[in-house]
Amino acid sequence: MSNELQESFKQAYSNLELLPLLEKKEIENFRVDYGNDSIEKLIQYIEYSPNGDAKIVFTGHRGCGKSSLLAELSRQIQDNYFVVFFSIADSIEMSAVNHINILFAIALNLMYEAEARRVEIPKTTKDQIYGWFATRTRTTEAELKGGLELGFNLLSFLKAQLKADAKVREEIKQEFERKISELVARINEIAALIQVTTKKDTLVIIDDLDKLDLATVNEIYGNNIKSLFQPNIRIIYTVPIAVMCNSFIWENIKSESKNQTELMSVIKIFHKGDNRLPDAKPRSEATNILCEILQKRISSELIDKSAAEMIVVYSGGVLRELIRLANICCLICLRLIRRKPGERIVIDDQIIEQAIKEIRNDLSLRLGKEDFQILKTTYENFEPDDVQQSEFLELLHGLRILEYRNDETWYDVHPILVETLKRRGLIN
Structure with missing residues (x-):
């Protein structure tokens, strides 16, 4: 007994376990019908974007179910969009997140997902993009000769480096601090190549930005929101609910996002x-x-x-x-x-x-x-x-x-x- x-x-x-419902088995076993109003509003913002570049800001208390809801959203619209859903916590050390490495993580995850889903990008173009990633992160010839071919292995290596290596993050920051436009152009190029091949517009969903400390959030969304909103693709960003109480930052977010914000309320x-x-x-x-x-x-x-x-x-x-x-x-x-x-x-x-x-x-x-x-x-x-x-x-x-x-x-x-x-x- x-x-x-x-x-x-x-x-x-x-x-x-205190984890969002991301895998199919978890969803089948544990998901409860909840948060449908928020899903419907987010889909409206995505679909009604006149220029296909909506920047949507999603907020709510930590632990209220935002991650599970965003995962459900991505499943509901994946037939119509090339959805790239990733956690910033899986991409970058949380204490080191800034607007530059968020954008770099978008570019890296876009290309990684394109490779994982076998999007048929011409080899010469693909090699140029891989070479760009290698050059901008100071990936050495020795590392490339050691097995990091200009391809999926390189992307996997760079994802791991971005997460764990402070030196790589600092190099990325120095590289793009004064030329964000180059980084944005690369994001737009990758998204355009995906669109041509898949016939789907790109949607990037970045989870766990709401778990950053408030000082970091203020720096990212208070001082650098225009940079984050430059790419010509649809992006969903998350922010802590406390940001809504900061009149300067929240008004800035509403203005830059054209009021495309959604709050997931506590029950x-x-x-x-x-x-x-x-x-x-x-x-x-x-x-x-x-x-x-x-x-x-x-x-x-x-x-x-x-x-x-x-x-x-x-x-x-x-x-x-x-x-x-x-x-x-x-x-x-x-x-x-x-x-x-x-x-x-x-x-x-x-x-x-x-x-x-x-x-x-x-x-x-x-x-x-x-x-x-x-x-x-x-x-x-x-x-x-x-x-x-x-x-x-x-x-x-x-x-x-x-x-x-x-x-x-x-x-x-x-x-x-x-x-x-x-x-x-x-x-x-």
């Missing part, structure tokens, strides 16, 4: 203020969606119904937090199975309390007095004193504060942190 139970919880733990568990009332009931629409997500990953025999609803409430409507809380519950249960072989172990309210304690300590770590004051004010007023205050933006970026929308925009403290505020005597 213990072995069977242990294997069941191990499988549930594996199902609860609203309660109507504004209802969670302050005794015996408040969560919205059934929210509970149904989030419980379905759990049901696809955890057997009903392993979790009490009331416990599943409790996980939903404490997630705050953020998919990542829902998965993280359930994931930790599975680990706790696996430890209990080893300590108490033969006993019936399920995820119940007591298990969830232990998991919440772990997450609460993690969320509270590194919070100072000013942070707690902002949390208190936000809890009491459903907004901070200043939405542009850097400390508030960091709390929003780090999921300590969550943004909700209906007829108005309002904010609330992550449900797991509310108990911390009570223990500190900051709220009743």
Whole structure:
């Protein structure tokens, strides 16, 4: 019995990995119908682009399901477009991302996907492009003679170098800092060659830019957005939700993108203020969606119904937090199975309390007095004193504060942190 139970919880733990749904098997097993409004709006922006060069900016809280949604979007439109979908985190060390290596990553991934899908580009033209990549990254003759032919091997090598080698990234920056137009021209050339052969326009989707720290985001989208928007192709960029509170940068983004922005909202568990009332009931629409997500990953025999609803409430409507809380519950249960072989172990309210304690300590770590004051004010007023205050933006970026929308925009403290505020005597 213990072995069977242990294997069941191990499988549930594996199902609860904090990763987007990208592979076909994962999608078939775990995808829930969610975010269709955002997909429809993004498709409209893509299809209605008069010049075929729409720059679309997609935002939302970290962990709200943007990556899975973008993957689903790419599947829905891949018959009509040559879609190149990549994560900036897989292409460049996150601390080293700038507008130049984003554009270089676009060019590199375009050519890589063209090669992977056997797009028939004339050999002489292809060799010129490969030679351009080799020259601009100082790839040496010795490396080329060592097996890096002007082809797929070179592209794979350069992708690895861009990710891991700071020297290569610095060389790219120095090469193109004052001649972005050359880099943009190369992107346009590759996209044009793909279009001629495949008869499809190119769409590039860059995921995980929303996970950059806010200072880097401000530099990229505040000072260099015009460079990012120069290529004559459709591109979807992601940004952190906190950027929307920075009036200068957000207005800049809206202006340059021609208002082609889309926000993926957090699932609203309660109507504004209802969670302050005794015996408040969560919205059934929210509970149904989030419980379905759990049901696809955890057997009903392993979790009490009331416990599943409790996980939903404490997630705050953020998919990542829902998965993280359930994931930790599975680990706790696996430890209990080893300590108490033969006993019936399920995820119940007591298990969830232990998991919440772990997450609460993690969320509270590194919070100072000013942070707690902002949390208190936000809890009491459903907004901070200043939405542009850097400390508030960091709390929003780090999921300590969550943004909700209906007829108005309002904010609330992550449900797991509310108990911390009570223990500190900051709220009743």
